[in-house]
Amino acid sequence: MSVMTVQSLTLKIDGKDVSCQAGQTILEVAREHDIEIPTLCWLDGLTLWGGCRLCVVEVAGSPKLFAACGTACAEGMEVTTNSERLQKYRKTIVEMLFSERNHVCAVCVSNGHCELQSMAQKLGVNHVHLPYRYPKLTVDSSNDRFRLDHNRCILCTRCVRVCGEIEGAHTKDVKGRGINSQIINDLDQPWGESETCTGCAKCVHVCPTGALTERGTAVAEMNKKRQFLPYLTLMRENDK
Amino acid sequence: MTPEELQTLAARGQEKFAHYKHVLNVCMESGCVSSRSDTVADALDKEIAKRGAKEQICIKRVGCLCSCAQGPMVSQDDGKVLYKEVKAEDAGAILDAVGSKPVSRLQMPADHPFFTKQLRVVREHAGKFDPEDLEDSIRVGAYHGLMKVLTQMTPAEVIAEITTSGLRGRGGAGFPTGLKWSTVAKAGNPTKYIVCNGDEGDPGAFMDRSVMEGDPHRVLEGMAIAAYAVGAQKGVIYVRAEYPLAVKRLTRAINQATRQELLGANILGTKFGFTVEIRLGAGAFVCGEETALLASIEGRRGLPRPRPPFPANSGLYNCPTLINNVETFANIAPIINKGGAWFSKIGTAKSKGTKLFALTGKIVNTGLIEVPMGISLREIIFDMGGGIPDGRKFKAVQTGGPSGGCIPEKHLDIPVDYESLASVGSIMGSGGMIVMDDTSNMVDVARFFMDFCASESCGKCVPCRVGTYHMHEILRRINDGEGTSADLMLLRELCDTVKTTSLCGLGQTAPNPVLSTLRYFEQEYLDLISRAEATRAAAGDGHSKKAAGTTGLEVTL
Amino acid sequence: MSTATKPTVATVWLDGCSGCHMSFLDMDERILILANAVDVVYSPVVDPKEFPASVDITIIEGAVSSVEDAHKAELIRARSKFVISLGDCAVTGNVPAMRNPYSPKELFERAYVENATEPADANARRMKLPVVGVPALRPHATPVHEVIKVDLFVPGCPPPADAIWFVLTELLAGRVPDPSALTRFGK
């Protein structure tokens, strides 16, 4: 048996002295101490993505911002998670997401259970000051049980990651780039024709918005259950 | 091959060409080949054979002769006479002129500042030897630096030499090369990689292509020296597939070097082993970003990832990886051969050595130039470049491509170095330099670069994916005479958000062309907008966007 | 309190379903308190047909869909001290904006030709396209603030009566309220 010694660090988050273990990220440590940092692409149990940029924080001594999800804590670090400047950036980023596709909350099956919607409310986004794009996007209803509505996708890739990393099917991926990026099944086939999809529904339940839903749900009826994720991740780690 | 054999090979190279009275070098890089320099070389070969002059005059197919827009270029006796726009039919006339008066209608003045103000370190021998011929390459010094480090220096000494030189990365950001090397050297993992970034995605840039095509062995030598210094065993050159000639020459060079044990298991008879393979990029700009490049080499989607960990600690297949630009690697051999101290005497306090630039746009002499750091933009544009054609006035020079900025007349006297260019709102970048005259519309210039960034954004992070789209739309509106003052405010705000919150360098620098044109040419934006507003008012379509703020009421219920 | 000193309020119905107005009326007995405190000078629920020359607070429901909507919005802005976008259609475009990925031409074809059953001949159906006496559609149905400056946003589909009550009472007290605790997009 070997005794692991993990170096412990002390730092300040929003003026609060906190301690943590070397290797922990700012986001992890903040959450352990009930300091709320907003995230959309990050999800406990999936690999780091770093794409939504909502978790950017300030670190004293650097003019640059750091994504809390991917930045390891360092000794003596002084982190600010919620300055006026950060709030402004976060609001603009959420507005960018609303402007990018056709998110019509009022007629969404995820209305009331959507992380984008509640994020807007939490950050005080009460309108979108960027022009809307109104792209022409499709809805894939070819699967008997699930539906993929590109109008409501924020490209967080949680579905891609859970499908590849947890279910191991790798049905989902992204095609195109930039503003034309889009979630696909297999090699851009209709979901219903996928030969790799196991029908496990994990993607549906990790999806933060109404982009991936169960069929047969009406407005505001789609409530996601993702308790399985920390459980599966824990089991997997125990296996190692 | 042993060190002695390398010397022998060099001597053989010397001998091979010593008996020729004259050498005619025909540029065989992509620029000149595209204007059919290959037919010129063939015609010269044929004409010599016809005249039975094969033992007196040698035709060499060489690397870039600099005046790319005036190709095919031919140089006689290492630049003593220079010919431009040569056609196959000119072969006879050129051969007639060898040893007598040059053909005046084709001649370029070789003593023009365009050539004389250049200082060649990276392209020291380019244009004087055949890059497809290993012996000829060795004749001009290839692998002598590698031999020196393997026989006379410890890895630590090599790194010290690079540190002393003050060399900074030529891929754009200017990170100190010695520091990067020592970080990789210190990294614990025994398996390490060297990666050469030959993606060169900036529109209009071709410096790296020229180095890879014109002196591939020098790139390999730089990589091998780096591998020895940091303790790496494998190297990868990532080249965009749009550079078929570079790929061909690099492949040939790798094969030649491997056959002669200049690469492989026991290089120059020592225990040091290093192999190099080529990976083709599909031409996405973002794949030049180091973490995206590594993902692409691993066969995944070319997406950047958050750093740290930096590639120096965890790069290719999670192993410590040294990633440098083509031009950075091409600087290594001369530093080893002549010493870091020698190199550090060239340039300015913080920017050492030379820099390659692809000089293009509204300028008399376009082409590839290598200049010492610290030279002024004015010297480059007016002395070397010969100024603006058609009697027009200079307006701005764009450096750094889509990540850079436009520099106006009043800053032309700043020295070309990393810090000075940054201080005026641009960057050194990889070496694109586009000159604009007074007919250029700066809003359109900004729009062009934003279009590029928006279509090259990988889409991973929100600010870059959506922000570049909106910025491009706003620039398009302003440029098309549909802009409003609210648009301008929004543009500034988006510049700030995208620059500050994007994940990788592409998004972080995408606003630069807008910011620099706003800084120096704001009036052009304002003029377009006020013209648009006047047109709208005349059409009775003036939106009243005034705010009230508060109600000013005081009612108790 | 004499009528002359009461603040004036107008409510306007652009491209929306009138649900926001319903929600407004849904504030139960509080509506009486409001009615006492303000003069509703223009609204679908009161008589005047002309938008008054000057209004203290104007509440807009609905997106700006037609050319007429845009003219109305301009007029309202010019004559109102304080403009509120009430509800998701005014704030985001919401359901009326779901047509935006398509051109008005495509929409009309769909509604009046492809999906129409009478008469059998498509060309005859096309004749039925309403072109006289109806305001032209703008290419996009947009949020109000894309056309005029808006002073306060109250999202929700519809915003709950509590949010409307809160917003109005705060405004009447001379404060600019933040209703985000009481409502959100799609509420």
Ligand SMILES: Cc1cc2nc3c(=O)[nH]c(=O)nc-3n(C[C@H](O)[C@H](O)[C@H](O)COP(=O)(O)O)c2cc1C
């Ligand atoms: C969007 C983007 C594109 C880049 N393209 C290139 C490129 O084409 N060639 C290159 O050498 N470096 C490029 N870089 C810089 C690399 O990430 C990296 O810093 C460089 O290769 C390191 O080499 P150096 O230290 O020798 O400069 C790019 C960076 C970004 C952010």
Ligand code: SF4
């Ligand atoms: S479908 Fe859902 S989980 Fe997948 S990328 Fe889109 S928003 Fe994220």
Ligand code: SF4
């Ligand atoms: S900044 Fe642009 S290119 Fe870089 S990760 Fe984000 S989306 Fe991709």
